[in-house]
Amino acid sequence: MTYRIYACGSNGKNQLGTSDSKDLDTLQLVFESIHSPVEDIIAGGNHTLILLQNGEVYSTGDNSYGQCFQSPDLLSTGLKRVPNVDGKSWIMGCAGYEFSVLIDCDYQIYSSGLGLKGELGIDHNLTRSPVMSKVNWDSQGRKIVDIKACLDHTIMLLDDGSVYGWGNSRNGKLGDTKEKILWVPTKLQLSQSVKKIQASRDFTVLQFTNNEIMLIGKDRYLIQSQLINIKTSDIKDFKAMWSSLHILTCSHQIISIGNNSHSQLLEIPSKIDIQQFEAGSEHGLLLTKQGTVLSWGWGEHGNCGTKKKDSDSFDYLNVLFDNTERENVALLRGGCATSWMVTSDVD
Amino acid sequence: MSNYYDQIEIEDMTYDPVTQLFTYPCPCGDKFQVFIDDLKDGEDVAVCPSCSLMIQVIFDEEDLDEYYEK
Numbered sequence: 001m002t003y004r005i006y007a008c009g010s011n012g013k014n015q016l017g018t019s020d021s022k023d024l025d026t027l028q029l030v031f032e033s034i035h036s037p038v039e040d041i042i043a044g045g046n047h048t049l050i051l052l053q054n055g056e057v058y059s060t061g062d063n064s065y066g067q068c069f070q071s072p073d074l075l076s077t078g079l080k081r082v083p084n085v086d087g088k089s090w091i092m093g094c095a096g097y098e099f100s101v102l103i104d105c106d107y108q109i110y111s112s113g114l115g116l117k118g119e120l121g122i123d124h125n126l127t128r129s130p131v132m133s134k135v136n137w138d139s140q141g142r143k144i145v146d147i148k149a150c151l152d153h154t155i156m157l158l159d160d161g162s163v164y165g166w167g168n169s170r171n172g173k174l175g176d177t178k179e180k181i182l183w184v185p186t187k188l189q190l191s192q193s194v195k196k197i198q199a200s201r202d203f204t205v206l207q208f209t210n211n212e213i214m215l216i217g218k219d220r221y222l223i224q225s226q227l228i229n230i231k232t233s234d235i236k237d238f239k240a241m242w243s244s245l246h247i248l249t250c251s252h253q254i255i256s257i258g259n260n261s262h263s264q265l266l267e268i269p270s271k272i273d274i275q276q277f278e279a280g281s282e283h284g285l286l287l288t289k290q291g292t293v294l295s296w297g298w299g300e301h302g303n304c305g306t307k308k309k310d311s312d313s314f315d316y317l318n319v320l321f322d323n324t325e326r327e328n329v330a331l332l333r334g335g336c337a338t339s340w341m342v343t344s345d346v347d
Numbered sequence: 348m349s350n351y352y353d354q355i356e357i358e359d360m361t362y363d364p365v366t367q368l369f370t371y372p373c374p375c376g377d378k379f380q381v382f383i384d385d386l387k388d389g390e391d392v393a394v395c396p397s398c399s400l401m402i403q404v405i406f407d408e409e410d411l412d413e414y415y416e417k
């Protein structure tokens with residue numbers, strides 16, 4: 001079986017992993033994995049990590065601060081393998097603007113890059129780590145279920161329903177704290193157990209085990225107050241762009257709340273059967289039951305595909321990939337004006 | 348308002364006393380930027396060198412004094 005990764009969008013720092021740094025407005029094949037499915041594609045500000053299910057990680061893009069886990073004298077790279085530490089598989093990771101975090105199968109956390117607001121989580125007042133460094137955190141036997149980052153903060157969900165976070169804690173996006181910066185992983189003070197997390201630019205979104213969704217942090221677009229109109233039992237999934245929240249309901253509808261400056265909140269026609277959806281920094285991607293990938297929102301860098309109108313705002317669903325008999329779409333990911341698609345061969 | 352991608356408060360931006368620029372991350376991966384002297388002159392728009400997006404900087408003129416002292 002061959003797994004293929006296609007990408008388009010902003011590429012000024014080679015974050016798409018192509019041979020040059022030109023933006024692309026059509027999906028281009030950038031990586032092939034013959035031996036292992038793709039687990040995740042992790043997009044930072046101008047860099048990208050590819051995580052395979054066999055525990056290998058590859059990185060590309062801006063490495064000025066070591067955020068690609070590559071040698072500090074490489075300022076920008078094409079796709080290169082990131083070493084495993086002590087032979088342990090990587091199982092998950094996240095990336096923010098100029099930093100990256102990887103977790104191994106023993107739940108050891110490593111980070112690298114630049115983090116003036118505590119993004120590295122390594123130690124108090126430590127703002128730069130050009131090489132991979134261990135985050136000093138004791139899991140106390142608990143497993144990490146998920147980790148998410150946006151611009152300058154990281155949140156981590158554990159199997160006991162608790163959430164830890166570090167980075168910029170101004171405005172409450174890492175919970176109630178007097179500190180403006182949390183330099184090391186710190187437990188968020190929450191009244192209930194959490195089952196799902198998302199990180200956005202100014203806020204964090206938590207879903208509790210009773211399915212209720214809560215937004216913590218700066219809520220400039222009054223998203224929380226509009227959540228009361230959504231039945232909690234109707235929430236299937238949710239994703240955040242940098243300034244909006246998008247909720248997939250059990251009836252395959254997307255409810256979008258927040259900034260609509262570039263058609264980020266485009267209404268998705270109910271006839272479309274949504275199988276998967278993803279949020280980039282200010283654009284959205286969805287996979288239909290028929291296997292077509294559609295995009296909307298801000299697409300100035302080609303991340304929503306080729307323009308049909310003379311505007312960078314896609315106020316319509318644009319076809320980014322049309323179903324073929326040859327490949328199935330396995331995964332979609334959105335980054336900072338970048339779009340990613342993983343396919344597998346049809347048997 | 349409709350011309351701006353977003354409105355950002357000045358305390359959420361990063362100030363570099365060497366370049367005299369206030370910056371803030373742009374969703375394209377680059378940074379919005381505006382000189383402190385331009386804000387002083389009444390400008391309130393920060394632009395991104397890599398794309399067409401603009402933000403409106405929310406500040407009071409007296410907010411700038413603490414940054415000039417840096």
Ligand SMILES: [Zn+2]
Binds near residue numbers: 373378395397398399
């Ligand atoms: Zn930009």
